[in-house]
Amino acid sequence: MNSATTMDSPRASGTIDSPRASGAIDSPRASGAIDGYNFAYLDEATKRMIRRALLKAVAIPGHQIPFGAREMPLPYGWGTGGIQVTASILGPTDTLKVIDQGADDTTNAISIRRFFTRVAGVATTEHTADATVVQTRHRIPERTLREDQIIVYQVPQPEPLFRLEPRRTETKRLHALADYGLMHVRLYEDIARLGHIAKAYDYPVMVNGRYLMSPSPIPAFDNPKMHRMPALQLFGAGREKRIYAIPPYTDVRSLDFEDHPFRPIRAPHVCALCGSGDTYLDEVITDDAGGRLFVCSDTDFCAERQADTAKEAAE
Amino acid sequence: MTPHRPEAGGLTPLLEAQGLNLRFGAIPALIDVAIDITAGEVVAIVGESGSGKTTLLRVLSGMMAPDAGTVQWLGQDVLAMGEAARRRLMRTEWGFVHQNPRDGLRLAVSAGGNVGERLMAVGARHYGSIREQALSWLAKVEIDASRIDDLPRTFSGGMQQRLQIARTLVTHPKLVFMDEPTGGLDVSVQARLLDLIRSLSRELGLSVLIVTHDIAAARLLADRILVMRRGRVVEQGLTDRVLDDPQHPYTQLLVSSVLAA
Numbered sequence: 226m227n228s229a230t231t232m233d234s235p236r237a238s239g240t241i242d243s244p245r246a247s248g249a250i251d252s253p254r255a256s257g258a259i260d261g262y263n264f265a266y267l268d269e270a271t272k273r274m275i276r277r278a279l280l281k282a283v284a285i286p287g288h289q290i291p292f293g294a295r296e297m298p299l300p301y302g303w304g305t306g307g308i309q310v311t312a313s314i315l316g317p318t319d320t321l322k323v324i325d326q327g328a329d330d331t332t333n334a335i336s337i338r339r340f341f342t343r344v345a346g347v348a349t350t351e352h353t354a355d356a357t358v359v360q361t362r363h364r365i366p367e368r369t370l371r372e373d374q375i376i377v378y379q380v381p382q383p384e385p386l387f388r389l390e391p392r393r394t395e396t397k398r399l400h401a402l403a404d405y406g407l408m409h410v411r412l413y414e415d416i417a418r419l420g421h422i423a424k425a426y427d428y429p430v431m432v433n434g435r436y437l438m439s440p441s442p443i444p445a446f447d448n449p450k451m452h453r454m455p456a457l458q459l460f461g462a463g464r465e466k467r468i469y470a471i472p473p474y475t476d477v478r479s480l481d482f483e484d485h486p487f488r489p490i491r492a493p494h495v496c497a498l499c500g501s502g503d504t505y506l507d508e509v510i511t512d513d514a515g516g517r518l519f520v521c522s523d524t525d526f527c528a529e530r531q532a533d534t535a536k537e538a539a540e
Numbered sequence: 541m542t543p544h545r546p547e548a549g550g551l552t553p554l555l556e557a558q559g560l561n562l563r564f565g566a567i568p569a570l571i572d573v574a575i576d577i578t579a580g581e582v583v584a585i586v587g588e589s590g591s592g593k594t595t596l597l598r599v600l601s602g603m604m605a606p607d608a609g610t611v612q613w614l615g616q617d618v619l620a621m622g623e624a625a626r627r628r629l630m631r632t633e634w635g636f637v638h639q640n641p642r643d644g645l646r647l648a649v650s651a652g653g654n655v656g657e658r659l660m661a662v663g664a665r666h667y668g669s670i671r672e673q674a675l676s677w678l679a680k681v682e683i684d685a686s687r688i689d690d691l692p693r694t695f696s697g698g699m700q701q702r703l704q705i706a707r708t709l710v711t712h713p714k715l716v717f718m719d720e721p722t723g724g725l726d727v728s729v730q731a732r733l734l735d736l737i738r739s740l741s742r743e744l745g746l747s748v749l750i751v752t753h754d755i756a757a758a759r760l761l762a763d764r765i766l767v768m769r770r771g772r773v774v775e776q777g778l779t780d781r782v783l784d785d786p787q788h789p790y791t792q793l794l795v796s797s798v799l800a801a
């Protein structure tokens with residue numbers, strides 16, 4: 226590739242050869258990627274812009290940083306924010322895992338995984354333990370993430386006060402002054418009307434005791450996993466053009482009342498496939514006669530448990 | 541200039557403003573206005589529409605900056621305060637009752653949530669005790685306890701105004717700004733509301749700065765009256781003195797134009 230570019234360049238006077246060669250390091254291309262795209266689809270200037278936003282975001286845990294989101298080859302709401310963050314942090318040696326609602330085999334997960342295989346040529350995996358970057362929508366994997374892993378969340382609405390205060394200028398002021406009484410009013414209303422806090426997903430959290438943050442639409446069940454997580458957590462909202470982050474081992478508290486403490490909600494069943502009683506379950510309708518099945522939403526975790534059980538049974 | 545109030549004489553003022561000037565383009569809204577309020581005192585600002593009453597209230601509460609002059613709260617300069625400090629003041633030691641309850645209430649939040657908001661904003665995190673205080677305040681402003689989970693938009697105008705007062709007083713402010721709290725209500729509801737404001741301010745030792753164009757309301761509530769006209773304070777003094785023996789021609793006109801029932 227380098228020889229081709231220098232050969233047909235009339236300006237090349239011999240000395241330019243070596244800077245050209247080193248310039249190629251900017252856009253590494255792993256084997257298997259298709260031609261005509263920069264590594265991981267985004268151009269280097271865009272990646273640099275996003276990385277700057279990421280650095281700011283990590284420096285101020287939970288604070289939303291604006292960034293210039295690009296058009297991506299998938300519709301808003303399908304993960305344009307997450308995919309841009311992933312593209313900016315991905316290196317040729319990374320191993321990518323993509324999950325959608327906990328599953329590795331859903332359309333969105335497969336499409337994004339295939340996208341990065343084509344434009345970056347990175348290795349992909351369905352195993353949480355083997356991944357270095359996990360892009361996710363709606364779930365945090367059941368297996369505890371490690372320090373050498375990064376989890377990227379796709380975020381539809383980064384503003385936790387969105388439903389309470391429609392003006393962006395006002396919510397910015399509320400964040401700046403840490404004036405979060407409004408959010409508690411909402412929780413108060415839930416208890417007054419329903420007897421309990423009814424938010425089951427996108428449950429607001431306080432990051433590092435300072436910023437109120439939307440954890441993206443993950444179930445409230447996953448909120449405790451964010452607290453002091455060893456892995457770096459990055460959040461990208463493409464349509465809303467915001468990036469935020471939680472550095473490793475940061476305090477993340479779900480909002481609650483002293484006499485109505487936060488409780489992670491899960492269906493009171495065991496997984497029909499692996500028998501797990503402490504994972505987040507999906508309800509699957511099996512027929513038209515009211516038949517239903519509860520299975521782990523994290524397909525990788527469920528498959529591993531089934532394999533373990535099968536191995537034990539064989540021994 | 542010193543407040544001649546028998547029972548509060550000699551006290552240092554809570555709020556003290558001097559030399560306030562503000563122009564809206566060519567229109568002078570405040571011309572060299574000075575005012576002070578001591579603890580437990582009710583001061584009424586009366587005057588015709590456009591005389592600068594509401595502007596004065598907004599300047600004193602830090603919502604608007606004057607062109608010149610100082611506003612001091614317990615010796616602290618309100619205008620030099622950061623926004624965070626002013627907001628904290630606004631939800632702890634101060635209260636603001638708007639003329640239109642819809643400006644002061646959250647209409648999509650239940651009555652209990654409205655009363656509890658200020659408590660939660662200053663850090664109350666116990667649902668049971670927030671609820672208890674909301675109930676006791678609803679009782680104080682004569683709203684039935686069964687309405688605690690109803691939305692304010694289902695309340696009558698007078699009830700909304702009482703709810704706004706409960707919501708403002710729940711954190712026990714020292715000073716409450718009221719901008720024509722009885723405006724737009726019918727006479728019997730006005731009377732009950734005035735009665736409520738008077739008894740609450742006496743009971744809690746509140747200082748109240750009330751803007752009104754209703755001379756009768758001012759006579760009922762206020763210890764002292766400031767009469768404003770075209771941005772100037774034209775006359776001030778004890779309520780009875782000002783209303784029974786008005787000195788300034790404008791005050792005389794104002795007092796003589798009150799309809800006798």
